[in-house]
Amino acid sequence: MSDTSHTHSSHGHHHEHDHDHEGSELSDIDLRVRALESLLIDKGYVDPAALDALIETYETKVGPRNGVRVVAKAWHDPGYKKWLLEDATAAIASLGYSGRQGEHMVVVANTPEEHNMVVCTLCSCYPWPVLGLPPAWYKSAPYRSRTVIDPRGVLKDFGIELPPETKITVWDSTAEIRYLVLPMRPAGTEGWAEDALAELITRNAMIGCDIARPPAQFAAVTGAR
Amino acid sequence: MNGVHDMGGMQGYGPVIVEENEPLFHHAWEPRALAIVLAMGAAGKWNIDWSRSVRESLPPAMYLSVDYYQIWFEALERLLLQTDLVRPEEIHSEKALVPPVEGVRKLLKENVAATLSKGGPTERETDTVARFSIGQQVRTRKMNPPTHTRLPHYCRDKQGVITAIHGAHVYPDANALRQGEQPKWLYTVSFDAQELWGPDTTASSVRVDCWEPYLMAAEQ
Numbered sequence: 001m002s003d004t005s006h007t008h009s010s011h012g013h014h015h016e017h018d019h020d021h022e023g024s025e026l027s028d029i030d031l032r033v034r035a036l037e038s039l040l041i042d043k044g045y046v047d048p049a050a051l052d053a054l055i056e057t058y059e060t061k062v063g064p065r066n067g068v069r070v071v072a073k074a075w076h077d078p079g080y081k082k083w084l085l086e087d088a089t090a091a092i093a094s095l096g097y098s099g100r101q102g103e104h105m106v107v108v109a110n111t112p113e114e115h116n117m118v119v120c121t122l123c124s125c126y127p128w129p130v131l132g133l134p135p136a137w138y139k140s141a142p143y144r145s146r147t148v149i150d151p152r153g154v155l156k157d158f159g160i161e162l163p164p165e166t167k168i169t170v171w172d173s174t175a176e177i178r179y180l181v182l183p184m185r186p187a188g189t190e191g192w193a194e195d196a197l198a199e200l201i202t203r204n205a206m207i208g209c210d211i212a213r214p215p216a217q218f219a220a221v222t223g224a225r
Numbered sequence: 226m227n228g229v230h231d232m233g234g235m236q237g238y239g240p241v242i243v244e245e246n247e248p249l250f251h252h253a254w255e256p257r258a259l260a261i262v263l264a265m266g267a268a269g270k271w272n273i274d275w276s277r278s279v280r281e282s283l284p285p286a287m288y289l290s291v292d293y294y295q296i297w298f299e300a301l302e303r304l305l306l307q308t309d310l311v312r313p314e315e316i317h318s319e320k321a322l323v324p325p326v327e328g329v330r331k332l333l334k335e336n337v338a339a340t341l342s343k344g345g346p347t348e349r350e351t352d353t354v355a356r357f358s359i360g361q362q363v364r365t366r367k368m369n370p371p372t373h374t375r376l377p378h379y380c381r382d383k384q385g386v387i388t389a390i391h392g393a394h395v396y397p398d399a400n401a402l403r404q405g406e407q408p409k410w411l412y413t414v415s416f417d418a419q420e421l422w423g424p425d426t427t428a429s430s431v432r433v434d435c436w437e438p439y440l441m442a443a444e445q
Contacts, residue, residue, distance in 0.1 A: 029295055033254040035319040036302065037261050039311060042321040045268060049334035051260035057341060058259070059249060099344035104391065114429075121233030121377050123277055124293060133249060133259075137241050139293040145235040148379065149418075152427035157241040167429035172233065174375045175411055175434035176347040177391060 063132035064203035066097045067180060070130055071206060072198040074107075075185040085109060088180065092130060102129035102178050108171065109182040110208070115166050116181045117154070117208030119147040120173040127178035131206060138207065148172055158209045181205065183212040226371055227378055229288050230281035234379040234422065251292070258298040265301060267332040267340055270308045274401035278373035279303050349408035351393035355437075357412060361387045362443035365414070365435065373401035376439045380431070383420050384443050388432065389413035396436055410437040 040046045070092055074081040084091040088105035092098065105127060108116040120126065121144050126134040137143050147154050151168045155161065162168070171179045183205040189197060204210035232238075250256050266276065280300040281288070288296060305311040310329065315322050332340060357363055367382040368374070375397050393408040400406050414435045418428035 029292075029298070030252065030254040033258045033261075033298060036298070036305075036316070037257055039315055039319055039321065040261055040265065043311065043315075043325045044321075045310065045325060045329050045331060046261060046264045047331060047333050050264055050332045050337050051257070053334045053337040054260040054263050054341075055256040057337065059256075062341075063249075099342035100340075101344065103344040103346040104348065106389075119233075121379075122230055122375060123280065135244075135247050136251070136293070137243050137247075140241065141232055141235070141238040141289065142241045145232040145238050146241070148233040148428065148431050149236075149422050149425070150427050154241055158243060168427065169415075170428050170431045172377065172380075172431060172433045174377065175391070175394060175397075175436070176345075177411075177413070177434050 058128075058133050062097075062129060064130075064206065066095070066132075067127070067130035067203070067206045068198050068201045069095055070097070070107075070180070071182055071201050072194045074182055075189075075197050076192075076194040081109075081182075084182070092180075097129040099129055101125070102127045104177045105130075105180060106177055107180045107182050108169070110184045110211075112163075112184070113165075113167060115162055115168050115208065116171060116179075117147060117151050117168060118171045118173060118179045118181060119144060121145070121148055122172075122174060125173035125176075125178065127180050130180055131203060135203075155209065158204065160210060181208040183210075186212050186214045188215045226278075226281060226373060227369055228281045229285040231378050233377045255292070255294045258294045258301075262297045262301050264332045265305070265310075267330065268310075269328075269330040270310060270326075271304050272395075272400055273345060274373060274395070274397040275403065276300060276304060277397070278401040279307070281373070347395040348392045349395060349406065351408055351410070353393065353410070355390055355410045355412075357387050357390075357410075357437070357440060357442070359387050359390060363387060363412075363414060363435075363440045364443045365439055366441060368439075370398065372398065374398050374439075376435060377433065379421055380414075380416055380433050383416055385414040385416040385420070385433075387412050388415045391434070394436070396438070398436075398438070411435070412437070412440065414440070 041048055070084065074084050080091065084107050088107040092105050110116055124134055124139040126138060143154065148170050151170050173179060183201065186200055200213045202210045205212050280296050283296060283299055287299065302316065306313060310326050312323060362384060364384045365376060365381050389412065391411040394411040395406040396409040412435050413432050415430050415432045418426040418430055421431060
């Protein structure tokens with residue numbers, strides 16, 4: 001992937017750099033990461049091939065399509081939905097998704113009365129096995145600060161406005177329990193196959209920052225292709 | 226620790242900026258930083274609570290101004306130094322100057338998939354009995370430990386109701402200090418948003434996972 005032998009020994013590295021402007025900061029961190037990677041390989045602590053395998057895992061294998069499969073199956077199969085809401089860790093593992101940052105899963109279902117949103121105010125806890133790595137906004141100060149006090153305001157930033165009578169429950173991921181939102185299945189999708197339902201599910205809907213796309217909008221989008 | 230990482234309810238950070246078709250990584254160094262953090266996390270020289278504690282102890286201005294992967298990287302450098310896995314002069318010279326520390330579990334390529342799919346479950350066997358039950362009113366403690374805790378400041382000394390019991394889990398407040406896992410019962414507590422914020426909220430309720438030492442029975 002990247003050239004790990006690339007080092008800049010003339011460049012002094014210390015902890016609290018003064019960053020004069022953003023350009024130097026970006027190149028500085030780039031050099032420091034390369035240098036530390038080289039050092040850890042030189043010390044024999046890391047296997048370079050393992051680093052590439054870790055990156056490849058999250059680039060190609062573990063991402064929101066896993067969560068989409070979970071939600072589509074729950075919409076399609078009432079028995080699976082019941083299991084998912086009772087024992088999410090086992091129900092999700094049955095589809096082959098488990099492990100790091102998803103060891104203990106809870107799925108919360110949106111209804112017309114209650115909308116669920118997930119945040120980690122203290123860091124960036126996120127259900128990796130089903131959603132992959134968190135997007136930058138999920139880890140950002142605006143999202144982490146506002147979601148627990150003003151979730152409707154946050155939803156507006158995503159272009160979502162819920163009916164005023166819908167109550168919003170916010171889940172702050174303070175422990176190792178990871179939360180996945182089961183969005184409401186759009187009306188007009190009765191009898192749809194699981195694969196077709198999957199097309200309506202967005203990553204953000206599984207965090208509670210979006211709603212599943214209505215079929216009309218989906219038809220318009222696919223018709224335009 | 227009452228640090229800048231404890232962001233719940235803070236105001237003035239502006240709107241959430243949602244990037245259309247956001248790439249998985251924004252800079253070439255980000256996946257490399259992620260990979261060395263994950264690989265060294267599997268090395269067994271520190272635990273996740275200790276690493277979170279180091280991340281939230283970064284200088285506040287730095288924490289607020291750098292990319293999240295850089296927070297991980299800065300904390301990794303500090304963890305490597307704190308555990309003597311690398312020496313400061315090695316970071317400066319970018320090569321090994323002294324023999325490696327023994328007992329580092331090297332994550333090999335062939336073990337990556339198994340290690341990730343195993344993860345790091347935190348539930349533990351316990352012979353203790355849960356003190357609280359579902360539906361019970363509880364109050365979070367008034368506390369301000371200068372060390373790592375997972376009880377956000379916004380929900381301290383607040384009344385809520387137990388909505389779930391998750392078994393006994395590794396207690397981060399102790400584990401971050403290398404005092405052992407000391408598993409404690411873990412509960413989900415539902416707080417009425419008005420109890421947390423008064424009228425200035427659009428939430429109905431906020432649910433927070435709380436270890437038993439964070440809680441006491443509410444006065445009726």
